Amino acid sequence: xxxxxxxxxxxxxxxxxxxxxxxxxxxxxxxxxxxxxxxxxxxxxxxxxxxxxxxxxxxxxxxxxxxxxxxxxxxxxxxxxxxxxxxxxxxxxxxx
Numbered sequence: 001x002x003x004x005x006x007x008x009x010x011x012x013x014x015x016x017x018x019x020x021x022x023x024x025x026x027x028x029x030x031x032x033x034x035x036x037x038x039x040x041x042x043x044x045x046x047x048x049x050x051x052x053x054x055x056x057x058x059x060x061x062x063x064x065x066x067x068x069x070x071x072x073x074x075x076x077x078x079x080x081x082x083x084x085x086x087x088x089x090x091x092x093x094x095x096x
Contacts, residue, residue, distance in 0.1 A: 009037070 011022040028036045 009025075011018040011025075013019060025033060025036065
């Protein structure tokens with residue numbers, strides 16, 4: 001017979017997250033609750049590991065980027081050149 005270890009699980013009724021977790025736990029059949037908890041723990045661990053890997057990959061790719069001076073000096077879309085302004089507006093600015 002496989003060895004079993006028992007743990008005490010409690011939910012804080014004042015915490016909305018705990019209430020939600022308890023409701024999900026109670027929806028499981030009594031014989032499937034342990035497996036449900038195991039699946040949740042392993043899924044959360046896998047999600048955290050995946051997030052760390054993605055964040056590391058993004059950081060590594062950002063470090064590899066090399067911006068050339070021409071890239072950094074390009075004007076953003078919608079940038080206005082002084083020559084694009086009407087002369088009356090330029091003259092009005094000079095008078096200030």
